[in-house]
Amino acid sequence: MNFADKNQKIISSVPAVYLHIPFCREICPFCSFAVRRDRAGLHEKYIRSMVGEIGRRAEFIKEKKKNHFDENYSGQKFLESIYFGGGTPSRLMIPEVSLLLGEIRNYFPSSDQIEISFEMNPEDVTPEYLNGLAENGVTRLSLGGQSFNDSTLKKLGRCHSALELRESITAIVNSPINNWNLDLMFGIPEQSISMFKKDVEEALACDPSHISMYGLEIHERTPFGQNKQFRKWESEHQEQFEEMYLWATEHMEKAGLFQYEVSNFSKISKEGRNNLVVWSGQEYLGFGVGAHSYYHQTRWGNKRSLSTYLKHLDANEWPVDFKEQLFAEQLAAESLMLGLRQCKGFNIKDWQRRFGLQWQKQQLDFVQELCDEGRAFWEDQHLCLTPKGMLLADKITVELLPTIRRN
Numbered sequence: 379m380n381f382a383d384k385n386q387k388i389i390s391s392v393p394a395v396y397l398h399i400p401f402c403r404e405i406c407p408f409c410s411f412a413v414r415r416d417r418a419g420l421h422e423k424y425i426r427s428m429v430g431e432i433g434r435r436a437e438f439i440k441e442k443k444k445n446h447f448d449e450n451y452s453g454q455k456f457l458e459s460i461y462f463g464g465g466t467p468s469r470l471m472i473p474e475v476s477l478l479l480g481e482i483r484n485y486f487p488s489s490d491q492i493e494i495s496f497e498m499n500p501e502d503v504t505p506e507y508l509n510g511l512a513e514n515g516v517t518r519l520s521l522g523g524q525s526f527n528d529s530t531l532k533k534l535g536r537c538h539s540a541l542e543l544r545e546s547i548t549a550i551v552n553s554p555i556n557n558w559n560l561d562l563m564f565g566i567p568e569q570s571i572s573m574f575k576k577d578v579e580e581a582l583a584c585d586p587s588h589i590s591m592y593g594l595e596i597h598e599r600t601p602f603g604q605n606k607q608f609r610k611w612e613s614e615h616q617e618q619f620e621e622m623y624l625w626a627t628e629h630m631e632k633a634g635l636f637q638y639e640v641s642n643f644s645k646i647s648k649e650g651r652n653n654l655v656v657w658s659g660q661e662y663l664g665f666g667v668g669a670h671s672y673y674h675q676t677r678w679g680n681k682r683s684l685s686t687y688l689k690h691l692d693a694n695e696w697p698v699d700f701k702e703q704l705f706a707e708q709l710a711a712e713s714l715m716l717g718l719r720q721c722k723g724f725n726i727k728d729w730q731r732r733f734g735l736q737w738q739k740q741q742l743d744f745v746q747e748l749c750d751e752g753r754a755f756w757e758d759q760h761l762c763l764t765p766k767g768m769l770l771a772d773k774i775t776v777e778l779l780p781t782i783r784r785n
């Protein structure tokens with residue numbers, strides 16, 4: 379492929395780009411993401427391959443644009459979000475971050491207000507590293523803290539201690555990047571309600587602009603999934619997890635962090651930009667191992683194995699694992715699911731108009747039941763779930779889907 383004219387930015391692009399950095403210092407025993415243990419020798423080849431993938435995709439879009447008859451590719455958009463996720467992006471050296479950002483900027487025109495978000499683990503946070511990120515235009519940090527309790531961190535197999543987490547937060551607060559998220563987890567084996575409440579209270583005292591709060595999910599093909607005691611714990615403590623979640627959502631709001639999605643809370647106007655783009659059904663491109671993209675009603679996901687990903691790019695082939703075109707039925711289902719997971723709710727009129735669908739009595743009765751139980755409410759044309767309803771968001775979506783398929 380000829381990249382000689384790569385400095386000509388493509389005009390039509392997407393509002394969001396995701397860059398997946400799969401390296402982690404150690405692999406946490408609950409993790410099901412596309413990750414691998416970090417080795418410095420791997421970085422160079424991986425970054426080179428990502429650069430190749432970015433260039434190849436950008437050229438592909440540019441070629442499509444040249445075909446004026448192809449109206450699908452003629453819109454103009456500016457990049458509003460670049461998100462470094464993983465894995466652990468903070469395993470990268472600053473020049474590696476710089477190189478990837480340079481490639482994205484070469485090809486994709488950015489909005490002046492772009493948000494560049496970067497995931498870090500506490501053990502990698504230093505003032506020098508934070509300054510390096512800021513100099514490269516990073517505007518938001520996401521810290522994988524999970525808990526301030528050493529026994530909980532040990533149970534999760536995390537590499538950092540509570541003290542290191544506190545020190546990393548101090549470094550972030552004193553850095554030039556003051557928009558930051560803290561990840562918290564609940565539902566961890568042997569984590570009591572009072573231990574979790576202390577985590578939330580300490581997190582709020584640190585005054586982050588955003589908290590992502592996830593219940594531990596135990597996936598079968600992980601060491602946690604193979605542990606019968608953990609699975610038993612999970613099935614026997616559902617009520618406790620609900621209590622934790624509801625208590626936390628109430629306390630976050632009192633502290634000025636407003637829930638905007640099942641697991642996400644932010645100060646006003648500090649919602650994660652990447653989240654907003656993806657959840658509103660807009661297009662995005664993902665680069666790197668296991669990264670997903672959504673473009674022109676087509677979703678694809680990259681190979682999850684690092685060696686396979688590298689091999690494909692070496693051979694100048696797309697490193698794509700699956701690709702599917704989404705038709706109206708799937709788009710309607712996704713739009714329902716994404717709408718219900720967000721606090722602003724799901725606009726039933728828009729949805730009906732867009733997909734030509736109508737809820738039947740069965741669905742309307744079900745929604746009424748949810749409202750009577752305090753799990754949902756109507757606001758204008760929007761069906762919104764309360765925190766109690768959010769706990770069942772996936773189940774509620776499924777309940778509302780079968781009839782959609784039949785229509």
Ligand code: SF4
Nearest residue numbers: 402405406409464465
């Ligand atoms: S640090 Fe994060 S991405 Fe890496 S193994 Fe642990 S949970 Fe997974």
